[in-house]
Amino acid sequence: MALAARVIPCLDVDAGRVVKGVNFVDLVDAGDPVELAKAYDAQGADELTFLDVTASSGGRETTYDVVRRTAEQVFIPLTVGGGVRGVDDVDNLLRAGADKVGVNTAAIVRPELIAEIADRFGAQVLVLSADVRRRRLRDGAPAGGFEVTTHGGRQGTGLDAVAWCARAAELGAGEILLNSMDADGTTAGFDIELIELVRAAVTIPVIASGGAGTPGHFAEALDAGADAVLAASVFHFGTLTIAQVKDAIRAHGHPVR
Amino acid sequence: MSARVVVLDYGSGNVRSAVRALEHVGAEVELSADPKLVAACDGLFVPGVGNFHACMAGLRAADGPRLIDVRLAGGRPVLGVCVGMQVLFDGSEEPSAAVEEGIGEWPGMVRRLPAEIVPHMGWNTVRAPAGSMLFAGVETESFYFVHSYAALEWELPVADGAMARRAPLITTCDYGTSFVAAVENGPLSATQFHPEKSGAAGLQLLRNWVGSL
Numbered sequence: 001m002a003l004a005a006r007v008i009p010c011l012d013v014d015a016g017r018v019v020k021g022v023n024f025v026d027l028v029d030a031g032d033p034v035e036l037a038k039a040y041d042a043q044g045a046d047e048l049t050f051l052d053v054t055a056s057s058g059g060r061e062t063t064y065d066v067v068r069r070t071a072e073q074v075f076i077p078l079t080v081g082g083g084v085r086g087v088d089d090v091d092n093l094l095r096a097g098a099d100k101v102g103v104n105t106a107a108i109v110r111p112e113l114i115a116e117i118a119d120r121f122g123a124q125v126l127v128l129s130a131d132v133r134r135r136r137l138r139d140g141a142p143a144g145g146f147e148v149t150t151h152g153g154r155q156g157t158g159l160d161a162v163a164w165c166a167r168a169a170e171l172g173a174g175e176i177l178l179n180s181m182d183a184d185g186t187t188a189g190f191d192i193e194l195i196e197l198v199r200a201a202v203t204i205p206v207i208a209s210g211g212a213g214t215p216g217h218f219a220e221a222l223d224a225g226a227d228a229v230l231a232a233s234v235f236h237f238g239t240l241t242i243a244q245v246k247d248a249i250r251a252h253g254h255p256v257r
Numbered sequence: 258m259s260a261r262v263v264v265l266d267y268g269s270g271n272v273r274s275a276v277r278a279l280e281h282v283g284a285e286v287e288l289s290a291d292p293k294l295v296a297a298c299d300g301l302f303v304p305g306v307g308n309f310h311a312c313m314a315g316l317r318a319a320d321g322p323r324l325i326d327v328r329l330a331g332g333r334p335v336l337g338v339c340v341g342m343q344v345l346f347d348g349s350e351e352p353s354a355a356v357e358e359g360i361g362e363w364p365g366m367v368r369r370l371p372a373e374i375v376p377h378m379g380w381n382t383v384r385a386p387a388g389s390m391l392f393a394g395v396e397t398e399s400f401y402f403v404h405s406y407a408a409l410e411w412e413l414p415v416a417d418g419a420m421a422r423r424a425p426l427i428t429t430c431d432y433g434t435s436f437v438a439a440v441e442n443g444p445l446s447a448t449q450f451h452p453e454k455s456g457a458a459g460l461q462l463l464r465n466w467v468g469s470l
Binding site: 046 | 271281306307373374376379381399404405431432451454455456457460
């Protein structure tokens, strides 16, 4: 008996539709977030994460509707991130049926937002999402250390990633979603060093994200100290199933559901 | 006729999932704080997320402690979930600017989990006692927890000998230490985990409760 390692599929949602290519068999409508959420639930996903990539404010209403419809039919935890700027956005998402809310850029701009959200709704609703890349010199050579970025890894903030995660945890984040922008999309494996550094710096759960390609990669991230593993494309394209990933995790001695 | 359940509406976080999950297992559900409805329904579901003291303040504003007492005095079922379970104890050591006492249906304090990584977040298995009504058919399943505090000790006598039929049934879970994951005590039941977020196993637990109403 022990707490199970969590496997979390992540869906990009734009104006109510799942984008970034989903190639799922047995689905009438692969672009419908509710259909996909149900499919992942049936596969044994431990949680679901929606990343709202909608830019327009009108689209936000659509996102609330998507969250509402999903929460009506899928009875596992749902995290929604993307575009959360203030306490009111969190309130709206929770009211729509989200269990947790991912906060990224707004917390970098104004770290007190973390404490404001935690005070009002409890630390457990706040997932601090950090997009992290390795520091590099102008010629691309490694400069040592990790930096927090915005705009999908394109813009540096100068913030040291490990120190930022520690500060966010102190301010009241309930969990860290640690995205490696270097590993993202490579399918070459998670950034193990990054996971180890952040694990050593915080005592809240860490979700590893970015780089998953094989079932073994997920197990390695958990070996490095992650409490949960998140991936998008390997699940959406059917390259891997949740069950395959869980088998590999179990074989590495981590409990799974 | 389906059981009528009221989910107590006192401003606590995401209650929509609880409403939908209870509907899903066949209950007729109302989200309300109307004392008449709360008193008359077949089962009262008490949700609760966030800070213990903030939840207690919200509950008091809705006259929750008295409404729960009145139901229990009449043997009418109540199910508390997460912080909705914690408030049933004497109090909590969770920090807060304004400290509130708990409802005190059960003795003992809610304390911080002595684990390396807190919150306890995710799916965990439990030890349900023989004869549990809530866990019938899902004794070996995992349930979704998300909390930093819990009742680490159960301070009342448990099922033993002549009292066996009436004593509380205590389900425990391990995270850093053993803690109380669920209680079945006559009309008053509670779970520290979220059955409404625990997939098919959680729905079965809710079905068991609704079926008992």
